[in-house]
Amino acid sequence: MNYSFEYIDIILLAMIAGFIFLRLRGILGKKSGFEDKMSASFAHDFTSETPKKPLNEKTFDDNAKKDFIAGAKIAYETIITSFSSGNLKGVRELLDKKVYEQFDEAIKSRNATGQVSETTFIGIYSAEIKNHENNKGFLQVTISFVSEIISCVKDKDNRIISGDPKKIKKVFDTWTFSKKINSTNPNWLLINTEA
Secondary structure, three states: OOHHHHHHHHHHHHHHHHHHHHHHHHHHHHOOOOOHHHHHHHHHHHHOOOOOOOOOOOOOOOHHHHHHHHHHHHHHHHHHOOOOOOHOHHHHHHEEEEHHHHHHHHHHHHHHHOOOHHHHHEEEEEEEEEEEEEOOOEEEEEEEEEEEEHHHHHEEOOOEEEEEEOOOOOEEEEEEEEEOOOOOOOOOOEEEEEE
């Protein structure tokens, strides 16, 4: 007898759900298709704003350093999150062979024991160039990062082995990037990491 009220309730609920969906989409936005292409930004951010001149210690001026730091921040976050997820494919071109092998070995070891790393990257608190030098035809730049991350490692039974999934911690890293001075390849390679 009251079937009409049930249909009205369903229609009303559908309208409310549609309204909420449209509001969330307006506030949060939608995928643009560029989310997985962040790794390539390191090279482009550094080269796009820097005039095309030979790269060396003298041309690595304040503007070049500023551009480098902007790109290095993107690379840092992308590499950290890719390592945590266990997928280095998207950042392979940013890693020196030795660093890639170290990261890959750590991921394989983690997978072999059934461990899962969960990381939420909050942001970079600071990034500062500590040193830059010409080393046998390569410009090497060492940068100190201070970031805020939530991370934990769980075993195969979903028990927390290390870290805290509810606590933000400050992480201090020193990474060294390298680029051949006369190379036309815009990519900088991560050649060393220190905690």
